[in-house]
Amino acid sequence: MSAPILVTGATGRLGQLVTARLLEQNQRVRVFTRRPEAARALFGARVEIAPGDFADRDSLHKALAGTRKLFLLSPISESLVEEQIAAAGAAAIEGGSRIVKISGSDWTIDPPGVSISGDAHAAVEWHLRGLSIEHVCIRPNAWMQVALLNTIRQAMTGQVLNARHGTARVAYIDARDIADVAVHQLLAPRVADKPLIITGNEAVSIRDIAGILARVLHRPIGVAETSGSVAPLLGDGFEHRAVAQFGTLIAAGRAATVTRVVPELLGHAPRTVKAFITEHFAADAALAG
Ligand SMILES: NC(=O)c1ccc[n+]([C@@H]2O[C@H](COP(=O)([O-])OP(=O)(O)OC[C@H]3O[C@@H](n4cnc5c(N)ncnc54)[C@H](OP(=O)(O)O)[C@@H]3O)[C@@H](O)[C@H]2O)c1
Numbered sequence: 001m002s003a004p005i006l007v008t009g010a011t012g013r014l015g016q017l018v019t020a021r022l023l024e025q026n027q028r029v030r031v032f033t034r035r036p037e038a039a040r041a042l043f044g045a046r047v048e049i050a051p052g053d054f055a056d057r058d059s060l061h062k063a064l065a066g067t068r069k070l071f072l073l074s075p076i077s078e079s080l081v082e083e084q085i086a087a088a089g090a091a092a093i094e095g096g097s098r099i100v101k102i103s104g105s106d107w108t109i110d111p112p113g114v115s116i117s118g119d120a121h122a123a124v125e126w127h128l129r130g131l132s133i134e135h136v137c138i139r140p141n142a143w144m145q146v147a148l149l150n151t152i153r154q155a156m157t158g159q160v161l162n163a164r165h166g167t168a169r170v171a172y173i174d175a176r177d178i179a180d181v182a183v184h185q186l187l188a189p190r191v192a193d194k195p196l197i198i199t200g201n202e203a204v205s206i207r208d209i210a211g212i213l214a215r216v217l218h219r220p221i222g223v224a225e226t227s228g229s230v231a232p233l234l235g236d237g238f239e240h241r242a243v244a245q246f247g248t249l250i251a252a253g254r255a256a257t258v259t260r261v262v263p264e265l266l267g268h269a270p271r272t273v274k275a276f277i278t279e280h281f282a283a284d285a286a287l288a289g
Contacts (some may be wrong), residue, residue: 002027002028002068003028003066003067003068004027004028004029004030004048004066004067004068004070005022005027005028005029005030005069005070005071005186006030006031006032006050006063006064006067006069006070006071006091007019007029007030007031007032007071007112008031008032008054008070008071008072008073008074008087009020009037009074009102010029010031010032010039010042010043010047010069010074010144011031011033011038011039011042012073012075012112013143013145013146014073014102014143014175014178014179014182015031015073016042016073017175017176017178017179018071018179018182018186019031019042019043019047019272020043021140021179021180021183022095022183022186023043023046023047025183025187027187028048029043029046029047029048030047030048030049030050030063030067031043031047031048031049031050032049032050032052032059032060033049033050033052033261034052034053035052036049036145041103041179045164046179047084050062050063054074054079054080054082054083054084054086054087055083057086057090060078060086060087060090061093061094062195063088063090064087064090064091064094064096065094066094067091067096068095068096068097068098069096069097069098069099069100069186070087070088070091070096070098070099070100071100071102071182072084072087072099072100072101073101073102074087075239076117076120076238076239076242077238077239078238079228080117080120080121080124081120081123081124081127084101084124084127085124085127086105088117088124088127088128088131088133088135088258089131091133092131092132092133096127096133097133097134098133098134098135098186098191099128099133099134099135099136100135100136100138100182100185100186101124101128101136101137101138101190102124102138102140102178102182103121103124103125103136103137103138103139103195104117104118104120104121104122104139105118105139105140105141105142105246105255106139106141106195106197106257107249107255107257108121108245108246108249109121109122109125109139114245114249115242115245115246115249116238116241116242116245117242117245117246121137121139124137125137125195134190134191135191136185136192136195136196137195137196138178138181138182138185138192138195138198139195139196139197139198140173140178140198140199141170141171141172141173141197141198141199141200141255141257142172142173142246142250142255142274143172143173143174143175143178144172144173144174144175144200144271144273145174145175146175147170147172148172148209148249148273148276148277149158150162151209151213152277152280155210155213155217156284157218157219160222160223160224161206161209161210161213161221161222161223161224162224162226162250163179163206163223163224163225163226164226164247165203165206165247165250165251166226166251167206167207168205168250168251168252168255168256169202169203169204169205169208169253169256170200170203170204170205170250170255170256170257171199171200171202171203171204171255171256171257171258171259172200172204172273172276173198173199173200173262173270174200174270174271174275174276176271177198177200177262177266177270178198178269180262180266181196181198181262181265181266186268192265196261196265197257197259197261198259198261198262198270198272199257199258199259199261199262199270200258200270200271200272201258201262201263201269201272202258202272203255203256203257203258204273206223208273209273209277210222210223212273212274212277214275216277216278216281217281257289
């Protein structure tokens, strides 16, 4: 049987989707986690579990021993660069042949110096280029599953929508499309030779989203007027500062670019915001009914 693929972040939002898709394709999957019981609850006996922590080098080497491919994801934090470089280095030493990294959104990386999170991902990308191991970096735009849930909740509870990015448009991407692209790159004969900048198929504003929600809910949905950038004051930790910077960049229209990478790679259009919202309400109604 083929060597297992090591999935980091498998208990998180995106890693769960990647793991499920690999299992559907009858791949052997080993998941790297600080919480083996959570991984077991999610995936049962279908995965091998490698307990560990990015900060524990031995656990990384044990997890990577006997694997050929690594799906590399870790959360935004001050230690992202150190963690991901340690994982990539352990993969190279253990004989790994491919790394598929989830990077930051392209507009956080290019130009440099506008996002502490983007700069951290860029440092890892640069390091990977110096390793003799095939790799690809996926730069997804803002995820629907992260960015839209609060807006949907506001609409469901009868509140006006908060226009925290002003009138800026965003080419949100469904995390399921990111997972499809990641799995494609893990299983393809060769990976792409440059970073994959992936987005949804349209850029929408908060007013467009309010229109979609109004049609689904059959009632008007208001949008609170705001002026300029309204990045929330969240605190001064690394992640909070990173999120505040995302807000400023998005409000400046930096996340509005649409690319054709998803259809070109997967042969079908990316999932739409309208479909995401409609599915969300259908699932909610099914739960309630
Ligand atoms: N949201 C967006 O719009 C967006 C856009 C572009 C890029 N991204 C990138 O996506 C990534 C976040 O992905 P996500 O939202 O799927 O993550 P998430 O849901 O926050 O999950 C984090 C995962 O990382 C694992 N983890 C955390 N610390 C660890 C450690 N010390 N050792 C081992 N595992 C550890 C956790 O596993 P355990 O707890 O089980 O150990 C968990 O599975 C970030 O790198 C971010 O920059 C996000």
